[in-house]
Amino acid sequence: MRFLQSIIVVLLLFGAAISTQAQLQTTSPLAPPEVQVRSAPAETGASGATTARITVEIPADHHGYLDSGDEGLLIPLAFTFDNPGIAAQEIARPQGTRDDQAHATVLRGQGEFVFRLALSDPIPESPHAKLRYQICNDITNICFPPRTVQVPLQLAAVQNLAAPKTELLQSEPAPTSFRERLAALFRQSTSNLFFAIALVFVAGLIASATPCVYPILPITSAILMARGGGAKQSGHIHAFAYFVGLIFFYTLLGVFAVTTGTALSAVMTNPWVNLGFAVLFVYLGLSMLGLYEFQFMPALTAKLDSASSQSSGLPGTFWMGTTAGLVVSPCVGPVVGAILLDITGQAAAVSAADTALSNQIVVRGIALMTSFGAGLGVPFLVVGLLSNRLPQSGAWLSKVKFLLGLPILYFAYTYYIKSLETLGVPVNVAHAMLVGVVAIVLAVFIGAFHTMGEKPPQHLQLRRACGIILLVVGIHFLYNGLGNSGILIDRPSPVQMAAATTSPVDDVETHGNLRWLRNISTARQLARTESKPLFVDFYATWCANCKAFNSLALKHEELNQALQQAVLIKIYDTDPDFKIFQQDQRFPELRGVGGQPFLPLFAIYSPRGEFLWKGQDYKAANTMIAQLERAKHATVQ
Template sequence: MQSLNRWIEAGISGSEFTFQTVILLVLGGLMASLLPCVYPLYPITVGIIQARGESGKNKLFHPLVYYFGLSFMYFCFGLAAGISGGAVNTILRYPITNLFLAIVIFLLGLASLGYLHLPIFRSKEWQGGDGWKGTFLLGMGAGFLSSPCVGPVVVAVLIQITAGIQTVTISSLALSAFKMSLFGFGLGLPFLVLGVFGLSLPKSGKWTKWIQIVLGLVVVYFAWLYYAKAMQLWSVSLELSLSILAAAIGILLTAYFYQSSELHRCVKMKKALLLTGLICSSVIFIRLASGNSLGNFQKDVLEEHGNLEWHRTSNPAFELAKSENRLVFVDFYADWCSNCKAFEELTLSDSDLNQALGKAVLLKVRDDDKDFLIYEQDSRFPELKIGLPFFVIFSPDGKVLFKTTNYLNTADMIRTIRGENIHASGE
């Protein structure tokens, strides 16, 4: 599950762009184009393009203009999301933000599955002018009209795209806009094919419903990712996180099926959600009123990589280091950072480094951890404001012995851990 999480997150979010990114986004758009609510747009598209094709121009001209108009609308969505990228990345370091996003995306998932009606996703009439400009505007209109239908999927993808943006730059804006364009290219493929060849449409049936279910589950999966991040930031173990989630889902399902079968499923789900929210809010209020914070479920969390165990919270790591008189090796990590992942592999493949790390208390601080903000605001670590990776070795009492941004500088790391070459900084 963890590998799948990283594969999807790395493919959509972050500052990197790979073939995997293209496949995920184009395929996601193509699947979204097969939703039942997009289906009615197809005959309209064929009629528009055929009418405009009678002007004598190449049969491929208007379908392509229409296709790029549709994709351009999603380019605009990505551009707008990229502008807020830096802010999104900052607020995603707070657990309450991740929990809020998990709830919102879960509601979007229920809407995708047809169990909840969200009035914010409503279509409006759209008309364009004549000529290629009119065709382009009509294509944008098709993108706009399809966005309410695929809105839950689009919102989930947009959040993933903006999550990896550290600072808003021209390149980050261009990348986020282009990524969303890829989703639009996939979504517009059936429109292009129908416009060029004028194929007869197969009847909408169970196969379109299965597409709707798959996409709805994809959106729900995104909700799980943010829920897991929130629990991780609160230092809640995976087992306890799953137990809490299972209890909430159990309440939701019980409240849903307890109602009369004569009620519409959207009405039943709305009432079930309200009851579940009331119960969960009451439990949280009682816990806070008793003087226990949400983050005291578990004092320490360990993350295993091969034979190495990495602490995920600072205080337990430094307490252990002080009690056993061991150094603390801190790896500042992010899923979008390719060199961070290269170093992670190096810790297992380099026997000397692996052996040295085994003698230290290991701490991994991710860019979306609450501890990351504390280190970032520490005047001793200006490197964190520039980028990752970044590595620091502390003495048992918290003194900085070594730091570097070079993940290949393993020789100095090893010497510092062994006590052979202790200094305050390294490059």
């Protein structure tokens, strides 16, 4: 009897366990945690396209899939737009994390999906998107059945902004600086090849007047005086060879741009390239000061000259001119950017099968860059021709060389600062490192390592003592500078440092008395609310002129006041918003050439979000002030 009772108790417990497990298995799938899905008000971009942002928030201790996994069996988060009159393209999604257990990329917490919408007129009623997803529990590893939810889209703001147009937008705003007018004129005349060639020739002449070209002119004079050997006719021939070599460099640049879609800008923005230019200018400057005799690649030049003795060393002079073109290439401005964009844009638009048209594009691109090189080379040719009419020696020449050496050293300093700023090294740290290097060089020059006899003269002892003191000071400054620069010890990148000084709530970056927002949606909303123009600064840590604008915005009193009366946003080239703007046809500069954007770039919008102006000249303070004032008074019809 007792045995039977025990059997009955065991069966009852077993049945209760089975029923409990069955209840868990049947109720869990029926009541999965809710995934929160929210859509932000859609925004109209500069080109008229609409951007929609949808935020997905996964419950705690759960994850959703961003891909179908290594085996392609998982159900990822996927949006569909089935409203008639709405076409959508996904342009950004959460990065997520790799889950080795699930063998897939998963989303935990919150993530944002961004879509580019093409809308019909009128906008469809009750616009919405549908999200299909499947989430799994991180603790129990239970995956719930797939679900589909409907997400309303907030397009009312788009409808309100789409109809009204600003009176000031009836025509493109006229640029106020000469360089901007020249660049705009080139963009408007690209269909007229001969006029475009003349324009870029003038642009080359203007580029030759920039400060960064200046140091090469006296160096050119010194080279050609030596190469000409005092003979007038020989000097003229070498001057033309130098001129042709410089043109050849820009012709070659045009060939690369039209055939490969790449540009030298990617190289010239490299900090180590700029540091190399700094070292080159130091070498040239010290030579002009008389510390040693300057010789341009003597071994290579001698080989070229000996290989072509009949041309009296012309190949060496030719390659010197080519190198000069490389050295002054960082001076290219908005016009050259427009040329390269025009060349690569037309090359990309031509079908590979259309051989005749492709050849025309190649010829056009080469002709434009050759014309620019010719314009840039005219001052070098003039200096070369005149240099052979000057006396070849005398005390006057030493004094002139000394005076010319000082500004060359200054430009070496500017390239040095530009290089380290691009690497994210603070200016004060860069100065400390420079002081250290100069002190060590002076210590060696004075005689810190010179050996002395048993009873050296007192002045030699004093000189060596000063050298040792300078050596200690130099090592101290250089070591501490390197330690704070991130070269010896890792330090946060410029983007991380900016993020560390950014408010997590307002997403604000502060420079002096200027507050720069970092979120385009927040900035546009604030501009509408406060009826202020929106000023956009497209920024990159490798862009030295972007950093120069930061300084100008604080030092230029009128520009600073104008910026304080606007809503400011700084968009880094690593931000998702930057990639969205790259899709905007109004900003080909952000796509650049060969994937390298042309920065800096600035844009101004009216308080209601209409695009009014863009420019790349960071020194055009008066232009920016005028356009901000114009945007402030933009009225809706």
